[in-house]
Structures are given as C-alpha cells and as structure tokens.
Amino acid sequence: MGKVIYWMNTSIDGYIEDRDGGMDFLEPSEDFQEAANDNVRRISAFLFGRRLFEAMEKPWTQDLGKEGAPAVEREFARLYKETPRYVFSDTLRTVPDGVTLVRRADAVSEVARLKREIDGTLQLGGAELAASLLDLVDEFWVYALPVIVGGGKPYLPVEKKLRLRLVEHRSFASGIMYRRYARP
Template sequence: MGKIIYWMNTSMDGYIEDSAGGLDFSDPDEDFQQAASDHVRRIEAFLFGRRLYEAMEKPWTQDLGKEGAPALEREFAQLYKETPRYVFSDTIQTVPEGLTLVRRKDAVSVVTRLKQEIDGTLQLGGAELAVSLVDLIDEFWVYASPVIIGGGKPYLPVRENLRLRLVEHRSFASGIMFRRYVRP
C-alpha cells in the first residue's frame, strides 16, 4: 500500500504563498536542493493541485535544468520529468502527454485507488487539494524558510484539530528548517 506525503515549502509563519500569490520567499541552498532530488528519486508520483502544477510544470520541464544550469537543478528537472504527475483540477481542460488530469470531484476515489495500487510514496502538493484529501495523508512535511511574510495561503487551512507527532527534523545552511510529522 502506498503512502501519501503532503510536502510544501512555507514561510516561518506557515504560509505557502504570500498575499499576492507569490512563491519567491524561499532561498534554497545546495543541501536543500540535494535533499529535494533525493526525495524525488524515492517517490512514485506527484499529486498536484492546479496552482502548484502551474507553478512547477513549465519551469521544471521547459525553463530550468537546461544545459549550463547548475548540476543540481538539471538533476531535479530530469527526475521531475521522469516522475508520473497527476493534476487535480476542474478548470484545466487538457494536460501535456504523460500527465493525468483528474477532476476534483473524483480526487478521493482516485487517490484512494492509487494508494492501494502503488507500493511507494505519492507526493501531494497544494493546500486546497490537501484539505480535500486530509484523511488520506500519512505524513506532513514542512520546509520552513527563515522569513515571515505576514499573510497569504496557509500550509493547511483546516478548521479542525489535527494532532501530529514530530518524527524528524533537520536544518539547512540557508536556515530552512525541515519537519516531518505523522499521525499519532
């Protein structure tokens, strides 16, 4: 049976986007970039909400990782392109070949099926998608950058008490703090 990891980069005050929808508050170092590549090597698929898909797809398949780019960037871009990607959206009509489009109304049933069929890790990204799938998430990963942005989209905008247990933490030279939580 598969395991679902919800991973998002955040500000120190818990936002994945600033109030203008920007994602540029993080300044990852080589350690962080290597950790991201190491993680992607071990996952079976990405599960993206529409906004995160739009933020990731063009940069990592077209803009970044080209000849002359840093080796770690090229490595991550290649790993990203080789990993199956599922996009959950009701507004996108088509996705490029190699990606799978899933309507939001089908998210729980599709992810439940994937979790049963895939023996490995499924990486979930996107706060709104995570809220709709919160009962299926096994681990919550937070990479918090040392910046306070004061508002925006929260990591997980749930209104219920969700108890978690910290099982791993690590700091990077850039000041990014990684925390991995599981359900008790």
C-alpha cells in the same frame, strides 16, 4: 499500499504564498535542493492541485532542463519529468504527456485508488487539495525557509485539530528547517 505525504515549502510563519499569491520567497538553497532531489528519487508519483502544477510544470520541464542551470537543479528537473504526475482540476482541459488529468471532484476516490495500487510514496502538493484529502494523508513534511511574509495562503487551510507526532527534523546550513510529522 502507498503512503501519501503532503509536502510544501513555507515561510517560518507558515505561508506557502504571500498575500499577492507570490511564491518567490520560497527560492530554495543548494543544500535544500540536494535534499529535495534525494526525496524525489523515492517518490512514485506527484499529486498536484492545478495552481501548484502550473507553478511547477514549466520551470521544471522547460526552463531548468537547459544548459547553464546548476547541476543540482538540472537533476531535479530530470527526476521531476521522469515521475508520473497527476493534476486535479476541473478547469484544465489538456495536460502535457506524462501528466494525468483528474477531475477535482474525483480526488478522494482517485487518491484512495492510487494509495491502494501504488506501492510507494505519493507526494501531495497544493494546500486546498491537501485539505480536501486530509483523511488520506499519512505524513506532513514542512520545509520552513528563513523568511516571514506576514500573511497569505497557509500551509494547510483546515478548521479541525489534528494531533501529529514529530518523527524527523533537520536544519540546513542555509537556515531552512525540515520537519516530518506522522499521525500518532
């Protein structure tokens, strides 16, 4: 049985986007990028909401695969392209090869099916998608970058309390803090 992890990078005040919808404050450091590459090597599939998919797809399939990009970023691009990607959207009509388009309305049943059928880690990304799949999420990963943005889209927009257990934490020389939480 697969494990669903919700992984998003945030500001230290808990936002994945600033008030204008920008994510440029989430620029990863090299030490973070190396850790991300290690994590992605163990991921069986990416599960994305439409907006995160659109933010990830072009940079990691076209821009950084080019010569001249740092080796650690080219490695992430290679790993990203080799990993099956599912995008949950009711507005997209087409997706690139290697990506499976799933109706947003079918997200719960599709992720439950993937969790039963894939023996590995399913990396969930996108705050609204994660909120709709909250009962299927096994772990929550937070990489907090050393920046405060003062508002925007929160890491997880839910209106109920969910107690978690800290199972791992790590700090990076760049000031990024990683925390991994599991359900009790």
